[in-house]
Amino acid sequence: xxxxxxxxxxxxxxxxxxxxxxxxxxxxxxxAGVRWRRxxxxxxxxxxxxxxxxxxxxxxxxxxxxxxxxxQDPVCVKACPSKAMHQDDHGIVTVDPEKxxxxxxxxxxxxxxxxxxxxxxxxxxxxxxxxxxxQQGTPPACVxxxxxxxxxxGEYDQLVAEHGSDPPMIPMPPTALTEPSFVxxxxxxxxxxxxxxxxxxxxxxxxxA
Amino acid sequence: MNTIRTYDKVVWSTCNVxxxxxxxxxxxxxxxxxxxxxxxNTGDDASRPHEIRACLRGRGLRRWVYSxxxxxHPLKRIGKRGEGRFERISWDQALDTIATELERxxxxxxxxxxxxxxxxxxxxxxxxxxxxxxxxxxxxxxxxNLHNSYSTxxxxxxxxxxxxxxxTGNNISDLVNSKLAVFFGNNPAETRMCGGGTVRDLVVxxxxxxxxIIVIDPRHTDTAAGFADEWIPIRPGTDAALAGGLAHVLITxxxxxxxxxxxxxxxxxxxxxxLDIPPGNSYKAYILGDGPDRTxxxxxxxxxITGIPARRIxxxxxxxxxxxxxxxxxxxxxxxxxxxxxxxxxxxxxxILSGNVGVPGGNSGDREGPFGIPFPGIPVGDNPxxxxxxxxxxxxxxxxxxxxxxxxxxxxxxxxxxxxxxxIWNFASNTLINQHSDINRTKEILRDExxxxxxxxIDNMMTASARFADILLPATSSFEESDLCYQSYGMELGTLIxxxxxxxxxxxxxxxxxxxxxxxxxxxxxxxxxxGRNHDQWVEYMYHQCRKVKPELPExxxxxxxxxxxxxxxxxxxxxxxxxxRNNPVSxxxxxxxxxxxxxxxxxxxxxxxxxxxxxxxxxxLPEYHPTWxxxxxxxxxxYPLQCIGHHYKQRTHSTYDNNPWLEEAAPxxxxxxxxxxxxxxxxxxxxxxxxxxxxxTMVRAKVTPRIMPGVLSLPQGAWHREVAGxxxxxxxxNVLTSQRPSPIAKGNxxxxxxVQVEKYQEKS
Numbered sequence: 001x002x003x004x005x006x007x008x009x010x011x012x013x014x015x016x017x018x019x020x021x022x023x024x025x026x027x028x029x030x031x032a033g034v035r036w037r038r039x040x041x042x043x044x045x046x047x048x049x050x051x052x053x054x055x056x057x058x059x060x061x062x063x064x065x066x067x068x069x070x071x072q073d074p075v076c077v078k079a080c081p082s083k084a085m086h087q088d089d090h091g092i093v094t095v096d097p098e099k100x101x102x103x104x105x106x107x108x109x110x111x112x113x114x115x116x117x118x119x120x121x122x123x124x125x126x127x128x129x130x131x132x133x134x135q136q137g138t139p140p141a142c143v144x145x146x147x148x149x150x151x152x153x154g155e156y157d158q159l160v161a162e163h164g165s166d167p168p169m170i171p172m173p174p175t176a177l178t179e180p181s182f183v184x185x186x187x188x189x190x191x192x193x194x195x196x197x198x199x200x201x202x203x204x205x206x207x208x209a
Numbered sequence: 210m211n212t213i214r215t216y217d218k219v220v221w222s223t224c225n226v227x228x229x230x231x232x233x234x235x236x237x238x239x240x241x242x243x244x245x246x247x248x249x250n251t252g253d254d255a256s257r258p259h260e261i262r263a264c265l266r267g268r269g270l271r272r273w274v275y276s277x278x279x280x281x282h283p284l285k286r287i288g289k290r291g292e293g294r295f296e297r298i299s300w301d302q303a304l305d306t307i308a309t310e311l312e313r314x315x316x317x318x319x320x321x322x323x324x325x326x327x328x329x330x331x332x333x334x335x336x337x338x339x340x341x342x343x344x345x346x347x348x349x350x351x352x353x354n355l356h357n358s359y360s361t362x363x364x365x366x367x368x369x370x371x372x373x374x375x376x377t378g379n380n381i382s383d384l385v386n387s388k389l390a391v392f393f394g395n396n397p398a399e400t401r402m403c404g405g406g407t408v409r410d411l412v413v414x415x416x417x418x419x420x421x422i423i424v425i426d427p428r429h430t431d432t433a434a435g436f437a438d439e440w441i442p443i444r445p446g447t448d449a450a451l452a453g454g455l456a457h458v459l460i461t462x463x464x465x466x467x468x469x470x471x472x473x474x475x476x477x478x479x480x481x482x483x484l485d486i487p488p489g490n491s492y493k494a495y496i497l498g499d500g501p502d503r504t505x506x507x508x509x510x511x512x513x514i515t516g517i518p519a520r521r522i523x524x525x526x527x528x529x530x531x532x533x534x535x536x537x538x539x540x541x542x543x544x545x546x547x548x549x550x551x552x553x554x555x556x557x558x559x560x561i562l563s564g565n566v567g568v569p570g571g572n573s574g575d576r577e578g579p580f581g582i583p584f585p586g587i588p589v590g591d592n593p594x595x596x597x598x599x600x601x602x603x604x605x606x607x608x609x610x611x612x613x614x615x616x617x618x619x620x621x622x623x624x625x626x627x628x629x630x631x632x633i634w635n636f637a638s639n640t641l642i643n644q645h646s647d648i649n650r651t652k653e654i655l656r657d658e659x660x661x662x663x664x665x666x667i668d669n670m671m672t673a674s675a676r677f678a679d680i681l682l683p684a685t686s687s688f689e690e691s692d693l694c695y696q697s698y699g700m701e702l703g704t705l706i707x708x709x710x711x712x713x714x715x716x717x718x719x720x721x722x723x724x725x726x727x728x729x730x731x732x733x734x735x736x737x738x739x740x741g742r743n744h745d746q747w748v749e750y751m752y753h754q755c756r757k758v759k760p761e762l763p764e765x766x767x768x769x770x771x772x773x774x775x776x777x778x779x780x781x782x783x784x785x786x787x788x789x790x791r792n793n794p795v796s797x798x799x800x801x802x803x804x805x806x807x808x809x810x811x812x813x814x815x816x817x818x819x820x821x822x823x824x825x826x827x828x829x830x831l832p833e834y835h836p837t838w839x840x841x842x843x844x845x846x847x848x849y850p851l852q853c854i855g856h857h858y859k860q861r862t863h864s865t866y867d868n869n870p871w872l873e874e875a876a877p878x879x880x881x882x883x884x885x886x887x888x889x890x891x892x893x894x895x896x897x898x899x900x901x902x903x904x905x906x907t908m909v910r911a912k913v914t915p916r917i918m919p920g921v922l923s924l925p926q927g928a929w930h931r932e933v934a935g936x937x938x939x940x941x942x943x944n945v946l947t948s949q950r951p952s953p954i955a956k957g958n959x960x961x962x963x964x965v966q967v968e969k970y971q972e973k974s
Contacts, residue, residue, distance in 0.1 A: 013412050015398040015435035017859055018875040022265040025871050026246050032874050039875075043429075045915045047885060053513040055442060059915045061434040145248050147262045147404025148412045148435070201914050204877060204895060 001135055004072075004091045006156035006181035007143075008163060009065055012188065014150040016041055016063030023145035024067070027130070034116045036127040037067040037142055038206045042171055042191070044198030060189035061201065064172065065151055067142065068093060068114035068127040069180030076106035076115055084124070085115070091181060094128045097121075111173035112180070113206070129153075159183040167192055171200055216244060220709040221773035224267030225337070225687050226862035227329035227360075229699030230403035232263035233774050234270065236688065236711045243271050243688055243711055249405070249774065257778035258702045261405025265859060265875060266866050270688075273869045274715075278670040280683035281716025290664070291656050293676040300717065303680050304724070308731035310663045311349075314632045320351040320594050322631035327355060327600040328638020330668070330865045331684075334692040334708065335586055336747045337721055342634045344589045345725045348737045351594030353630065356621065358600060359644060361541055362957025363549030368575060370810045370954075371554050371832075372787065373800030378538065378578035379571065380701050381407050383783035384414035386570030389532035390422045391525075393448055393556050395540030395576065398431040400857045401699035407577060410701055411436060421532075423525070425451070426542070428856055428881060428923050429916035441525070442918035444841075445852045445961055446546045447515045448539075449555035449834035454511025454519070455526040456496045459562050464530025466564025473794045474561060475801075476809020476831070483803075483811050486830075492558070492808045495831050506834075514834070516918060529563055534570035537563075538577055542856070547826075547837035547962040550954040554832035561806060567791025569782070578786050580779040582703035584695045584755045587747070595622035599956035604645065604949060606630045607661045608654050617821040619956035635666040636721060637684070639864040641674035643930050646947035646958055648938070649905045652677075667724060670868060673930040673942075683718040690720045691748050693755065703777035705755060705762070707770045720744050808832070816954070826953040838950070839962030841920065849902050849964035851886065851922050855943040858925030867929045878941045879912035881923040882967070887913040890968055897970040900924065902946050902963065908970055909941030922967060926960065 016039050024030070024037045045059030074093050077085045084099035085106050095106075095115065100123040106115040107124065115124045130140035138144070143153045152159075163183050168175055170191040172184070191198050200206065216237040224232045237245035248262040283303035288294030314322055325342045332338075346352035357365065368377060381397070384390055401407035415422065415436055424430065424437040425448075433440045443451060459465050470477040478493040489500055498505030508522035515522075529535055537560045544553040557574030565571035598606050599619045606613055610629040613620055620626055635641050641664070645651050655661060655677050666678035669686050688711045696704040722744045729738035742750055749766045756762045759777075763769045789797040798804025802811065814830035822828065827835050836842075841852060860876035861867045880900060882892065892898055894913040899906055900922065909924065917923055930942035938945045947960045 013416070013435060015402070015408065015431040017264055017398070017402050017408075017431070019262070019265040019268055019404070021875045022268040022871055023248075026268055026271060029244075032870050035874075043914060043916055047883065047915060047919055049885070049919065050518060052518075054516050054518040055918060056518060057442065057915070057918075059429050059440065059442075061429055061916055063431075063434065141247075144250070145262055145268060145404075147264055147402060148408060149254075149404070201912070201916070204879075204910075205875065 001090060002155050004156040004181055005129055005134055005153060006159050006183060008152040008154060008159045008183045010150045010185040011062050011064055012185055013148045014063045014065060015148060017147055019145050019147055020065050020142035020151055023141040027141040031120065034118050034125060036116060037065060040064045040066060040171060040206050041201035042198055043201040062187035062189055066112055069112055069182040070129060072179035075109045075178055079105045079109040081105060092129045092131055095124045095126055097123060100124050111177055156181050170198060220711045221707055222687055222711060223333060223694040223706050223708050224263055224270060225331050225333045226865045227332045228862045229401055229697045230406040231333040231694055231697045232261055232267045232403050232405060233706045234263050234267050238711050241712055246271055251774055252776060258776035264402045265872060266862060269869050269871045272871050273866050274686045274688050276670065276868055278868050279715055280668060280671060282683060284681040286679050290658055291652055291677045295681060303682060304727045304731060306680055307665055308728055311632060314663060318628055318631050321353045321596050321628040323352045324603060324630045325352055325634040326603060326638050327359060327640050328636060330639060331637035333694045333697060335751045336744060337690055337692045338586060339636050340587050340589050341721050341725045342636055344587060345729055345738055347590040347592050348734050349732060351592045353594060354592060354597030355600040356597050357955055357957055359958050362955040363544035363952050364541060364553040366955040367550045367553035370813055371557055371807055372573065376578050377573040377786040378575040379785050380580060380783035381410045381577040382414055382701060383570060384420050384536055385418045387420050387534055387536040389528055389535040390420050391529065391537045392422065392424045393539040394426050394542035395538050396430040396432045398435050399859055402859060405702060406700040427854060427918050427921045441517060444516045445854050445921060446837060446839055448543045448552040449832060450511045450514040451517060452555035452558050453496060453506035453834050454508040454522040455529065456558055456562055457506045458508060458523050458526030459530050460493060460496055465562045469564040474806045474808050475803045482809060492831050495833060529559055534568050535563060535565050536570060536572045537565060537574050538572050539574060540576060542961060545958065545961045547839045547952060547959040548835060549952050551832055558832055561808065567785060567787040569785050573786050578784050579698040580701040580784060581696050582758060582777060584758055587751065597621040601951055601958045602956055603630060604651055604654050616819060630661055632663045633661055635664060635674060637668055639672045639674045641677055643673045643864045643942065643944060646944055646949045646960055647904050648930055648945045649936055650949060667721060682724060683716055685714045685718045685720050688712050689714040689718060691745055693748060693751055701779045705775045707773050709770060722747065822953055828953050839964060846964050849966050851920055851965050851967060853922040853924055853946060853963040853965040854961040855926035856923050861927050864927040864929060867927060878925060878928045879910045880941060881912050881914055881917040883917050883919040884913055884915060885919045887911065892969050898967050899970045900946065900965050900967045902965045905936065905945030907938035907941055907945050922965065
């Protein structure tokens with residue numbers, strides 16, 4: 001078992017296919033509306049209509065697949081009034097179904113929207129990094145299924161040593177907030193600060209219905 | 210303990226739809242139900258043959274197989290055709306009715322009245338294939354043939370007249386040898402997105418070589434987001450104009466490969482023109498303005514047509530002309546248009562002019578070439594009927610068969626169609642309603658029960674097409690029958706997957722083989738059809754036929770099942786299409802009449818004189834640009850100022866899987882719209898909009914995004930048509946907006962050529 005398992009995403013080759021989402025849904029049998037993994041489409045650019053009927057533009061788009069980042073400093077754990085949200089020795093954050101009262105504080109404080117409210121169960125559920133698989137040395141479902149091999153996992157320190165720790169791409173929040181176990185290879189069009197305008201292109205897919 | 214971690218068995222299965230990938234999946238079965246699906250996990254993923262990782266569609270199969278829309282019992286129509294009212298009948302009643310009607314129609318109208326409609330909803334299984342219907346009908350004296358496909362009609366004909374060959378492309382892996390890649394409407398990240406196929410090979414090639422990739426497409430596709438160094442938006446249907454502008458720069462700046470054009474091509478300039486053609490008809494004359502239209506095809510000429518600034522066209526031409534080799538390719542979007550044949554041919558001119566055909570790192574202009582092992586399908590026998598219609602022309606063959614001729618409709622085997630289609634076999638096909646053009650008109654034709662007299666639908670789901678069945682039969686899904694499946698065109702791997710029956714058929718579902726065998730029995734040809742084998746015995750028999758191709762496969766069928774999957778890496782270097790021809794065009798001529806690349810096609814020259822075309826359509830011997838009925842024309846169609854294309858969407862493959870709620874949540878149906886067009890109409894992201902033209906109207910949510918060019922909408926094709934009051938579609942099904950007018954040469958479906966208007970939907974109070 002890894003000391004501090006972390007996800008790695010090469011956004012240069014993530015095509016937003018969403019296989020990771022369905023692999024996760026299938027493995028954990030998740031109902032509609034419960035999204036342990038989400039794929040954010042970030043897009044921007046402006047169009048100029050030129051007098052001769054042609055156009056110039058500087059459009060860009062990239063995708064970021066996000067689940068729970070099993071942060072070193074998990075705000076969800078801090079915010080949980082019933083102590084249901086907790087972190088194990090490897091940094092994996094999970095919900096104790098016996099203790100969770102479904103107050104959704106964790107959902108509100110998490111900058112990644114990782115904890116998901118299951119209406120039928122009346123409580124929170126979330127990514128557990130496929131802990132059982134990790135213990136057996138096999139990859140989590142989302143990683144094992146990634147068609148382009150953009151999504152990987154590994155020991156956090158090793159991933160940082162290998163890929164560096166770039167400042168987070170918009171719309172990812174500053175890492176200092178929670179110290180996520182998530183290493184990103186930056187997309188060539190990545191927006192690092194508010195240098196160019198851009199928006200989340202698929203709000204209906206990533207936000208609560 | 211997570212209960213879904215315990216299971217009774219794991220079996221190999223497949224995703225059998227028409228994306229061209231054919232992915233293996235492993236089904237985890239517990240108490241007779243599939244409880245989990247995983248991808249291929251065999252071999253070393255770091256080297257070939259790597260894992261074939263199914264995309265979201267294959268991974269979501271469980272929610273599709275167990276859908277509430279699953280057909281479970283044979284049904285007979287009780288209301289008017291298309292109303293969707295059915296009553297449950299027994300299998301014997303259903304099969305008796307089919308046999309009686311088939312016999313009556315064969316007797317009354319002859320074999321040309323029976324048609325197995327185009328459809329690809331269940332593709333890739335050997336024994337579960339639609340071929341079973343063809344085999345049955347051939348034994349019964351034949352059926353009306355079809356040619357072309359809804360995917361490739363126009364490009365197929367373009368390649369036929371230009372190169373005389375199919376699949377002329379280099380493998381996508383050959384990009385490692387390229388200095389530049391130009392993708393015209395080629396979008397593997399959404400069309401061939403399996404992690405064993407083209408998109409995987411594209412990732413590897415891009416990572417290895419860093420080759421500069423330019424994507425030319427009206428839409429900033431996921432291929433553009435993932436791989437493009439530059440995106441050049443282009444107005445739909447104008448690729449031939451761009452090619453003309455590029456060619457002008459290549460020619461006037463001396464960037465053409467004159468030696469190659471002299472030795473390998475027909476009709477580039479006067480020196481290689483056929484002798485019986487009047488002067489001034491060469492390609493060079495057309496481009497430079499020395500031809501009949503006296504119009505030089507300068508970048509300034511192409512700019513307002515394509516929407517691409519002239520300076521950018523000039524720069525792109527210089528890039529193409531100086532990067533040797535350049536991999537210039539096209540997907541199947543540019544050709545699925547009103548004059549798609551000419552777009553496809555015109556794009557091919559760029560590698561031809563720059564001498565990039567038949568060399569490593571180059572390409573012919575065709576889509577990336579496949580690699581595969583030629584495993585056999587079931588023997589279908591000869592069709593005694595030789596008459597063949599373009600697959601898109603079937604509605605005309607029902608409605609006005611006497612008006613469908615060789616010269617006006619691409620009919621083959623006869624000058625004029627004499628027999629209307631009276632009996633339709635519709636297996637795993639949504640072409641009957643959903644995927645054919647102009648749904649409202651198609652419905653009208655089919656509603657007339659005196660025209661087509663019998664429609665048999667065999668499917669898994671209650672689709673829009675199934676609602677038009679007279680007899681509706683529930684078919685087993687891929688989970689419920691064993692079969693063999695092998696690689697398709699979207700991969701550079703050979704595979705053989707030993708698909709095993711994982712669960713019992715749902716309800717009363719039966720295999721297609723069993724259904725056809727039962728009809729055969731009632732028609733007195735049981736022995737000819739089955740050859741004494743049942744479904745599983747056919748699978749085993751076909752396995753041994755596959756062994757003849759790959760003798761290293763286990764001798765014993767059960768041993769092969771135990772292994773489950775076999776994979777073969779493409780040997781050696783990536784395939785280079787037309788390499789032999791390039792190396793020696795004299796000893797390895799092409800299959801064109803001249804043996805050369807026919808830039809000027811004498812066959813098209815002759816067809817232009819003889820074929821009957823509606824006003825506005827043209828056939829030209831050269832790959833020329835001509836505006837079509839689908840061009841924006843404020844004077845002619847002020848009501849419909851937007852072009853609407855229908856891209857292939859990750860949520861489904863064509864219309865298969867559209868009813869999977871997991872996929873709908875991950876990738877909802879929305880129309881792509883530029884913020885400039887949205888603002889003019891007061892439309893915001895997420896609003897429900899109404900898209901309409903003379904053919905119909907549909908309602909769908911808007912995705913307001915800069916990733917589509919102004920003046921263009923893209924409504925992902927394949928959404929299930931759902932009719933609400935007044936013939937309005939409520940599910941963003943594009944074919945209520947598309948036209949049945951075929952393309953000039955192929956008589957193919959122009960389903961990306963549409964003029965529409967859009968407005969915010971106001972719910973009436």
